[in-house]
Every structure is written in structure tokens, then in C-alpha cells.
Amino acid sequence: MAKRIDVENLDVYYGSFKAVSGVSLVVEPRTVTAFIGPSGCGKSTVLRTLNRMHEVIPGAYATGKVALDGVDLYGAGVDPVAVRRLVGMVFQRPNPFPSMSIYDNVASGLKLNGVRDKSTLDESVESSLRGANLWNEVKDRLNKAGTSLSGGQQQRLCIARAIAVKPEVILMDEPCSALDPISTLAIEDLIQQLKELYTVVIVTHNMQQASRVSDRTAFFNLEAQGLPGQLVEIDDTETIFSNPTKKATEDYITGRFG
């Protein structure tokens, strides 16, 4: 239940503006890959091309190739809706559906897939909440609103919602930047468990977080404002943080950037 991602020569545009240029990278199954880099370097944009969520923004498009176990996600006849059912996403700000209970939030993806059977739903809601380390905290109040939980719990609820549809890949766009340190730790622990089942790609501004949770780290940068972001290098996290090949990477991780 985890797939390999191959990105080849990816360019991303917002209308006529080229936001990302020439990104090629490989994400191995059952690993955590962190995308780091300064704001505006295109790391979130690249993340969103992995499940075609960038297309939500009018005028955004990508050229090049993004393949999931060899299948091009941008090939003819590929439905972005189908892609997103395989490649789940967790966002910067926890975004449970406010009109839904905890239970309904987790079940929402399954219901979109046409699952109606109560016992199947019950089972999936419990296993997803357990998988997101949230079950023990919410099992007695599944009918309460999802938004009644704390920020960290809401984010784990969103992770439970994402894994309930059994995706191949989970993308996380700065999942801890709106959370306190203790909630952050809980999410980081969870990411470590998730990689046993899923391929995880995480965008983070927090370099300690990248070094704690990821196996591989990709450093993105942009040469100047207005120029497209680029992938500077991708390597084992240990190598990136101890012995990076590129000067720009070293400057960034040692805090001498800019």
C-alpha cells in the first residue's frame, strides 16, 4: 500500500508565471521525504503537483512527468479526482469539516467513495483514528463536532480522514506550523508510524523537524524573487544535514541563508 514517485523535469506555471523549473526527484515507497527551502521556493507547489491539487488554483498547470509506480499522473485520460483518492493530503491549518462530527469527518472520504455499510464505516473510522493516535482521546465523543477538538487533535483527525480512504501516498504541507510543540511531537511520532504503511512527503519550514522525521531531504531554492524555484539537491537526510554537496544547501541549513 505504498508507491514510488518519480518526478521528471517538472515545470509548474501559475498562468504565465513559471513558479518551479526542472524538478526531477524520486521518492521511494515507505519512506519519509522532507521538502525544505525558503518561502516562495516552490516546495509546496511541487508537493501539490503530486496529487494535482495545484490545479485548484485557476490558471495553474504543470509540464513534465509525475509517475506513481510508473503510471504518469498527467497522462491522457487520468482524472485528477482519481489521483487524489490515491494520494491523500494534509494541510497547514487543520481543516476538519465544521458541519460534521468526528465520526463523519473520518468517514467522509469513504462516503465519497460510495461506502454506505455501517459496520464497514465503523471499522474504518476506528482503525483510522487508531492509526492517527487519536482513538483513545475521542472514542467516547465520536458524535461531537470535529472542530470541538484542540488544534493538534484536529490535525490528527485530518490525518485519520486522509488515511481512511487507504491512499498510496500521504502529502503533508507544513502540518505542524499551526501547532504547539507538544502537538507537533505527537504528529512527528505519527509520521514515523505512517511510513511503515505509506509513502510520506512532508513540506516543512522546521529543519529540526526535517532531520527528525525524514529519511530523505530535498532542498529547494530560488535564485532571486520572480525567478522560478528549483530543486538544489536531494539526498539522505543525514547527508544533507552533515555534508551537503551544494553551498546553497549548507548556507540554508546553517542559518546563513540570504
Added chain:
Amino acid sequence: MADESSPAVETTDETSTLASPTSPRSPLEAAVSSPLQLDHVGHAGDNSFRGAAYAAAFVVVALVAFVGVFLAVIAWPSLSRNTVPFLTSTVWNVSGTEMAFGIAGLLWTTVLSSVVAMILAVPIAVGTALLVTHYVPPKLGSIIGFVIDLLAAVPSIIFGLWGLKVLGPALGPLYDWLQRTLGWIPLFSKGVDSTGNVLTASVVLAIMILPIVSAMSRDVFRQTPPDHIEAALALGATKWEMIRTAVIPYGRSGVIAASMLGLGRALGETVAVMIILSQTNTPGINVSLFSGGETFASKIANNAAEFDSPAKTGAYIAAGLVLFLVTFAVNAIARLVADRRPRS
């Protein structure tokens, strides 16, 4: 990491200015050492504006109360001389010395025509609002929105004439068909009039309340937080599924409030309804959508010539009071629903 960021690495203009403690009267120091001013700043603007705001609010509340009291005071003498139950009777005879007037028929026709108008208008308004906010490009959306809003600029007398002379006759075959096939339901039973009936009035009222319901629905749908939309799409929702999971739940209370405001408008609409509805002399309540009748507003307007004695005027004012209370209640409910935030 700390040893690498030694201050000697780079010396910019900024650091040199900040790190110059030698000049004793630097602008920063001068600002800090000046005496603190903590006495009264002068709130004349605050005070006068607060007064004006309070006065404005008071005038509005007083006006509403005044209208209500005015209606009640004028209506009371006639109500006390009424020989039939005011709320349940359908007779209307205020010319003689024995006054007999009841509003049951008026209430039925008013509520029926308005509720049907709302039922017809809301799906169209919500549909166009969703189209404009989530399906077409923003530019085209604002053009469509503008055209719908133009409907609000058509005078109601024009709507009345058009309803009576164009829409009613055009819908005649549909009316015949409805009466033939659904005639066993009292609401669709054979009526007296083929064009000037309640249903024609309802269709015209629906068109008249469409702009307000549509505009308010557009506003709430447009405000759907992008977070919710992305959450749905990232789960693999299609566009329609996204609208069902994110947009409609967020906008539901706003749409209900908009519908109630539209209903309030339809209840009080006078000229168009007065022109369209043919008055009937059939006793009792005209249940069917295909009969004529009168609403509160059209009854009062039709008989404005009769306001020659306080007693007769009082009877019509009493009917107006009921309309006032009904619209007031509908609008109050609209407000309550609109203020209800999504569960948190």
C-alpha cells in the same frame, strides 16, 4: 551552529547604525527620554460619534415600534365592533353598521402565494448562485450575477402587467394539464380563473424575490473557506461532491435566511399581486392555486377608496397589522437563522 554565525562574518549598514552607542542624542534615545504623556488625549470625536450612533439606532427602533402602535391603536375600535371572529372568519363586510370582517381568506392567499413563490425561487436562486461562484470563471460569474440583480430594478407594476397579460396566458396550457392530472388534490382543484390565479401571482413573486435570494446565496457561497474546499478535493471529491461536502453545509444557514427574507418580501408585495389576482366572490377560503383571491396587501390597496370612515379604515388597518406581524416574524426568524454560526 552558533559558532558559525559569528558577528564578524558580515557587516552591513544596518548593524553599524544599531551598534553605535557613542552618540548620546541618537533619535531613538531622544524619543525614549522625552517625558511620558499619559494625561487625557481628548475624545470629543469618540463622544459625538457615539451619541450620533445611539441616536440613529434609537430612531430606527422607535420607528418600528411606532408603526406597530399606530396600527394597533387605529385598528382597535373597529376590532371591538367586529361581530365575527377576526382571525377565523372569511367574510368582509365593513360598509354597513354591523361590521363583520375576518382575515382567514386573506391569510391563506397571502401565505400560499408567498410560500409557493419561495419554493419556486429558492432552487433557481441557489442553482445560479452555485453556478456563478463555483462553475463559471469569475468574470462571467459577475456578468450573470449582474443580470440577475437587474431583475430587482424592474418596477413591480411592470411585473404585474407582464404576469397578467403575458405569463398567465402563456402558462394556461400547463394550468389545464395540472388541473386535469392533479385535480384530486384540493390545492390543484379546478379554479375559477385561468390567468389571474394564485399560481400566476406566485410565479411572478418568485421572479421578483429571485435577485435578493440569489445575491445573498452568492455571498455566502463565495465565502466558503478555501480550507474546506481543499479538504474535500484532497479526499478525491468531484466538483459536485465538493459542493455537497464543503460549500452547501457552510452556506446552509445563509440560504435559509435569504429565503426567509425573500418570503418576507413576497408576503408584502402589493401592486403586482393586485393586478394579477382576480377578485372572487366565492364565499370561504379559495384553497386552489387556480382560483383568484386577495392577499392582505392587495385587499387593502384595492379598497383604498373606502377609507372614508374611521371604522372602515380600522378594519383594513387591522388586516395590515396581521400582515405586519407575519412579515415581522418571518424576518425575525431569518435573522435568527442567519446569526446561527456553524457548530463549533
